[in-house]
Amino acid sequence: MALISTSPSSLSSSSSSSAAIPHRSFITFKSNNNKVRMNKTMIRGSSSSDSSGALSNGSSVLFRAAKHTVTFLIVDTYITSGMVVGLGSGQASAMAIEYMGRQLRAGALKDVIGIPTSVASANEAAVAGIPLDQYRDTSQIDFAFDDADIIEEGTLVAVIGRQQPKGDESIIQEKSVLNAADKLVFMVSENQYKGVLDGSVPVLVQPVNWMETAEEIDDLFIGDAEIWRRASIGLAGPLGGDFPLVTKEGHHVLDIIFTSPIPSLAKVAESLDKIDGVVDHGVVSKFPNYRCAVVIASESGLSTVDNLSANTAEGLQS
Numbered sequence: 539m540a541l542i543s544t545s546p547s548s549l550s551s552s553s554s555s556s557a558a559i560p561h562r563s564f565i566t567f568k569s570n571n572n573k574v575r576m577n578k579t580m581i582r583g584s585s586s587s588d589s590s591g592a593l594s595n596g597s598s599v600l601f602r603a604a605k606h607t608v609t610f611l612i613v614d615t616y617i618t619s620g621m622v623v624g625l626g627s628g629q630a631s632a633m634a635i636e637y638m639g640r641q642l643r644a645g646a647l648k649d650v651i652g653i654p655t656s657v658a659s660a661n662e663a664a665v666a667g668i669p670l671d672q673y674r675d676t677s678q679i680d681f682a683f684d685d686a687d688i689i690e691e692g693t694l695v696a697v698i699g700r701q702q703p704k705g706d707e708s709i710i711q712e713k714s715v716l717n718a719a720d721k722l723v724f725m726v727s728e729n730q731y732k733g734v735l736d737g738s739v740p741v742l743v744q745p746v747n748w749m750e751t752a753e754e755i756d757d758l759f760i761g762d763a764e765i766w767r768r769a770s771i772g773l774a775g776p777l778g779g780d781f782p783l784v785t786k787e788g789h790h791v792l793d794i795i796f797t798s799p800i801p802s803l804a805k806v807a808e809s810l811d812k813i814d815g816v817v818d819h820g821v822v823s824k825f826p827n828y829r830c831a832v833v834i835a836s837e838s839g840l841s842t843v844d845n846l847s848a849n850t851a852e853g854l855q856s
Contacts (some may be wrong), residue, residue, distance in 0.1 A: 552554050555758050586791035607840060608725050609634040612683050613641060616723060619648040621680040622671070624715040625663055627656040627707070628685025630725040630835075635659060639666025647715050653679060655712040673715050677694050682719035684712070686832075687820070691733040693847065694805040694830050696724050699740040699791075702768070706788055709742060714755070717822070721829045728836035731843075735800040740768070740820040741810060742789040751815030752792055758809050762798040 612634050617623055625635055641647045652668040654660035663670055671677075686696040699709040716722055743751045752765045767778030768791040783791050800806065807821035831844030 572655050593687045598658050608835050609637045611833060611840065611842075612723055612725065613638050613647075616645065616681050616683070616721065617650065619650065622651045622653060622678060624679045624682025624684070624719050625652045625654045625659040625668070626682065626684030626723075626725075627659050627712060628725075631659060631683060631685050632662050634683055634725075635668065636666050639663070639668050644786060650715070650763060653677060653682075653715055655682075655684060655715045656707045658707065664768045673711060673718070677715075677718055679715065679719040679780075681723075682716050683723045683725065686724040686730065686822075688735055688737060689724060689731045689832050690735055690803045691731055693802075693804065693823075694724070694832055694843070695807075696822040697735075697737075697739055697803065697820050698822060700738055700793075702783075709740065709785060709820055710785075713818065713822055717824055721831075723831045723833060725833050725835070728834055729833060735803065736796060738796065739794045739802070739803075739806060741792045741794060741801070742785065742787075742817040742819065743792055744815045744817060745788065745790050747815060748790050748792070751813060754813050755792065755794060755810070755816075758813075759794065759796070763794050763796045766793045766795060768793055 541646045577686070605765045608630055616763070617638065625631065628674040635652075638647070638650070638652075642650060650668065652659075652670050653673050654663055654670060660670060684698065686698055687700040688697045689695070698712060717737070743756065748767065752767065756763070756765045764776065766776045768783040770781045771779075785791065794806075803822045804822050807819060809824050810816050810819050810821075829840060829845070834841045
């Protein structure tokens with residue numbers, strides 16, 4: 539893992555990642571006379587503390603400033619003219635798409651093509667004026683960004699798809715775009731980047747004999763998780779009620795709800811991949827050449843953790 543600079547030249551290195559101790563770079567925000575300004579600071583070998591409780595009004599303003607700055611950081615640092623860009627799904631991704639469109643209209647970016655990960659991101663890109671193409675197995679994607687539900691500290695393995703999909707959203711499409719990208723950046727808040735993980739992992743399964751598939755998944759995590767079929771409306775119990783959610787590809791969604799800390803996400807993914815009836819899942823672990831980064835927004839600012847380059851930069855430049 540290596541600390542990155544936001545200078546595009548520092549990210550163009552094609553060298554492979556090393557097993558260095560991860561460092562973080564930070565941009566911090568301070569309030570001064572009801573205005574928000576940025577100060578650059580550097581913290582080496584430091585891990586951020588988890589946020590807890592409700593934020594004060596002042597802290598909320600600073601946190602929103604941090605989230606908006608994530609979008610500037612993603613677009614200005616990683617995206618250059620002529621790129622094919624995978625457009626992520628979620629709140630931060632929507633802001634990045636909107637800012638990307640502004641840069642295209644201003645002429646700061648040219649000849650950029652977007653490949654959406656969802657119907658929502660396609661709609662947002664259309665409104666922003668970003669030219670679009672559909673994902674194909676042969677798609678060459680230079681860079682992709684996305685929101686994640688949670689990131690495993692150290693490995694940068696992510697979970698997506700915890701939220702109830704809207705319309706024709708697809709975990710399969712989202713993962714396909716991310717896995718095809720030469721470089722990938724996730725955007726999360728501080729409490730989503732953890733060493734000890736909790737919560738759920740969504741799994742797409744064939745509707746035929748889905749209960750047998752659920753039982754086999756349950757056997758993997760006996761005593762540590764519950765398996766619930768996701769309902770299309772409200773909460774309908776473990777079996778998903780009379781109206782289970784059906785994806786646009788015709789699959790059902792099982793949520794593995796962990797009652798104990800989640801073990802290695804990569805091992806969870808590996809185990810699920812071996813089960814008949816499992817089509818895909820929300821674990822994103824097969825990074826192309828392990829070229830991945832995470833931008834973390836907190837009430838104190840931004841931090842970036844990456845394995846995009848083996849080089850260690852000396853600061854995060856605004």
